[in-house]
Every structure is written in C-alpha cells, then in structure tokens.
Amino acid sequence: MRQLKLMGTTALVAFTALSPALAQIAELGAPEGQVNIVAWPGYIERGQTMEAFDWVTSYEQATGCMVNIKTANTSDEMVALMNEGGFDLVTASGDASLRLVAGRRVQPVNLSLIPSWNTVDPRLQNAPWYVVDGVHYGVPYQWGPNVLMYNTEVFGDQPPTSWNVVFEEMTLPDGQSNRGRVQAYDGPIHVADAAQYLMYHRPELGIVSPYELNQEQYDAALDLLRVQRTLTARYWHDAFIQMDDFRNEGMAASGTWPFQVNLLQADGVPVASVIPVEGATGWADTTMMHVDAENPNCAYLWMEHTLASNLQADLSVWFGANPVVPAACTDGRGMQTAEGCTRNGFDDFERIRFWTTPVTRCESQDECVPYYRWVSDYIGVIGGR
Numbered sequence: 240m241r242q243l244k245l246m247g248t249t250a251l252v253a254f255t256a257l258s259p260a261l262a263q264i265a266e267l268g269a270p271e272g273q274v275n276i277v278a279w280p281g282y283i284e285r286g287q288t289m290e291a292f293d294w295v296t297s298y299e300q301a302t303g304c305m306v307n308i309k310t311a312n313t314s315d316e317m318v319a320l321m322n323e324g325g326f327d328l329v330t331a332s333g334d335a336s337l338r339l340v341a342g343r344r345v346q347p348v349n350l351s352l353i354p355s356w357n358t359v360d361p362r363l364q365n366a367p368w369y370v371v372d373g374v375h376y377g378v379p380y381q382w383g384p385n386v387l388m389y390n391t392e393v394f395g396d397q398p399p400t401s402w403n404v405v406f407e408e409m410t411l412p413d414g415q416s417n418r419g420r421v422q423a424y425d426g427p428i429h430v431a432d433a434a435q436y437l438m439y440h441r442p443e444l445g446i447v448s449p450y451e452l453n454q455e456q457y458d459a460a461l462d463l464l465r466v467q468r469t470l471t472a473r474y475w476h477d478a479f480i481q482m483d484d485f486r487n488e489g490m491a492a493s494g495t496w497p498f499q500v501n502l503l504q505a506d507g508v509p510v511a512s513v514i515p516v517e518g519a520t521g522w523a524d525t526t527m528m529h530v531d532a533e534n535p536n537c538a539y540l541w542m543e544h545t546l547a548s549n550l551q552a553d554l555s556v557w558f559g560a561n562p563v564v565p566a567a568c569t570d571g572r573g574m575q576t577a578e579g580c581t582r583n584g585f586d587d588f589e590r591i592r593f594w595t596t597p598v599t600r601c602e603s604q605d606e607c608v609p610y611y612r613w614v615s616d617y618i619g620v621i622g623g624r
Contacts, residue, residue: 497559
C-alpha cells in the first residue's frame with residue numbers, strides 16, 4: 240500500500256489490491272468515432288497554425304476518430320477539467336499527474352495494447368510522476384525545460400546567465416531597470432522556480448529538491464516571490480498573450496516554454512533563451528486516460544499514434560521540446576535532427592528538475608509543505624500579501 244498525501248488530504252490507495260489498479264481495457268474494439276483531449280496550447284496541431292505541423296489529420300483518416308481538443312493553460316486547470324469529466328485523455332505534467340492518480344480521475348493503461356511502447360526512452364518508462372507501485376497511469380508525450388527568454392535588443396552582447404534578472408531588481412544592459420519589464424508564471428508550481436534559485440544562491444537553507452520544502456525553506460521562497468512581484472508586469476498563463484507582450488509591450492525577460500521562443504523567433508521578434516547557471520525546472524508530460532473515458536478505443540489508438548517517431552520529431556521541432564522516442568532525433572522520418580535534439584536539451588535530462596506534486600510526506604525530510612498551501616499562498620503573493 241502506498242500513501243499519497245495530496246491537497247491536504249491523505250489518499251490511501253491499495254494499488255495492488257483494488258480494481259482501479261487494473262487496466263479497464265483488455266483488448267481493443269471498434270473505434271467510437273471521436274476522442275476528447277485536454278491538452279497544453281500547441282501540443283496537438285492539425286495544420287491550422289502552420290500547415291506543415293499536423294499530426295491530427297492522419298490519425299483521423301486512419302482510425303475514423305475525430306479529435307476534439309480543449310486547451311488548458313495550467314496544471315490546476317487540467318485537474319479541474321478532469322474532475323468535471325467528459326474527456327478521454329489529458330496531457331498532464333508532473334504537478335498534475337499524481338493528483339489525478341490519487342483522486343482516481345485516471346485509469347491504469349494496458350501497455351500490451353500500445354505496440355510502440357518499447358520505443359519509449361528508458362529514462363521515462365518508469366518515471367515516478369505517472370508510475371505508482373509499478374502501475375502505469377499513462378504514456379509519455381514530450382519533455383523539456385522551462386527556459387529564460389530574453390529580449391536580445393535589451394541584453395545585446397551581455398546575455399543573461401542567471402535567473403536573477405527576473406527575481407531581483409537591477410539595471411539591465413540597455414541601462415534601464417527590469418522593474419515592470421519581466422513576467423512570472425501564473426501557477427503555484429512557480430514556487431519551485433524560486434526554490435531552485437535559492438538552492439544555488441542560499442545553500443545554507445539546505446534545499447535538496449525545489450518540490451520538497453520545509454517551512455523555513457518555503458518561507459524563503461515566498462519572500463523571494465514577493466520581491467519578484469514588485470518587478471512583474473504580468474503573471475502569464477496564456478502562451479499567446481505572453482508572445483504578444485514580447486512583441487508589443489517591451490518585455491525584457493521571463494521564464495517560458497521553448498514553444499513561445501520558437502514562434503517569436505520565426506516571426507522575427509528579437510528573443511533568445513538560455514538555461515541559467517542555477518539550472519531549470521521542467522515538465523515531462525504524460526497522456527493519461529480518464530477513469531470514465533467514453534471513447535477508450537479511440538483513446539488507445541491515439542496513445543499509440545503519439546509514439547510514432549515522425550510525430551514525435553515534428554512535435555519536438557514545433558514545441559522546442561524533446562521526443563519521448565529517441566529514434567525521432569535520428570531516424571529521419573520527421574523534421575527533427577540529432578543536432579536539434581541537442582539544442583532542445585535532450586542531453587540535459589539530469590539537469591532538469593521536473594515538475595512534481597509537492598506532498599507532506601517527502602523523501603528529503605520529515606515533513607514538507609503540501610501543494611494546497613502552495614496554491615493558497617501563491618494566490619496571496621500575486622495579490623500582494
């Protein structure tokens with residue numbers, strides 16, 4: 240029996256004894272005709288944004304399953320949507336996946352129904368953010384770092400090397416203050432970015448993981464976030480609004496996803512990105528199936544489809560992320576190349592501290608501040624408390 244303590248409650252889940260630990264589908268039947276997916280913006284493309292990026296049409300033609308997409312901008316929004324129901328799949332990050340498992344919103348996956356499973360990166364096949372007591376609650380989708388994006392005209396020949404440009408007031412290379420010219424992520428998991436910064440700059444705090452914070456460490460992270468609030472022009476959660484801000488509102492720097500960097504660069508906006516000396520948090524996303532999925536056959540066909548190396552390659556190029564199928568970097572079936580994977584950080588896996596749900600009973604110390612506190616306190620920080 241494994242004990243998951245999430246959102247301030249204790250979920251006792253006897254994964255090996257209760258029926259939810261068993262995959263609900265033993266063999267595939269006839270496709271139902273549609274599949275409903277909650278996904279991050281830019282994750283599921285059908286050629287509408289840019290014609291060359293389309294991994295939906297071929298699936299629909301091959302299976303007869305029409306893909307319906309509901310985008311969500313934060314992990315909390317994804318969890319809320321899955322709690323409401325009506326969806327078959329979700330592309331969940333690590334700060335949502337264990338909450339979905341503990342809340343019994345997702346079901347175990349029958350890997351024997353996913354023929355391409357053995358092509359998945361071994362580093363991800365048993366990752367703790369979706370595999371619980373040996374039970375797989377999904378299939379990896381993509382992974383990558385949260386990078387520091389900066390305006391190259393502001394920084395000139397002095398690109399930033401530290402996250403301090405978004406956490407501490409300073410004069411930037413263009414001679415102006417960073418106050419009112421930086422952004423921060425509008426999600427409680429951003430507390431981990433502050434904690435990671437403190438791991439490097441305040442080692443006396445003894446932080447081992449940015450997701451496992453005792454009260455003193457947590458208070459220090461909140462204090463840093465309160466400083467950041469005095470600098471922040473916008474707390475972003477909509478990727479496209481953030482891109483508009485970098486185009487039109489004079490933004491100098493922000494944490495972001497490679498997706499925004501790639502699109503802005505393609506439009507000729509003077510931005511670049513870096514993983515600073517402190518390292519980076521990151522996301523390793525998993526396609527998970529709702530416990531009450533109404534279209535399970537189409538859902539399984541979609542999970543298999545997502546592991547095709549050409550899809551993984553094109554998604555990697557589009558989103559600036561890394562494929563979960565390593566062959567996508569080298570087999571030439573899609574747009575990605577070995578050099579592109581290196582540029583996206585494929586070799587930096589060990590440097591990234593992937594999003595995971597903070598829990599009270601943590602590995603690095605006796606007791607940690609749980610996620611529900613992160614939620615309420617981060618709202619307070621944004622509100623000026």
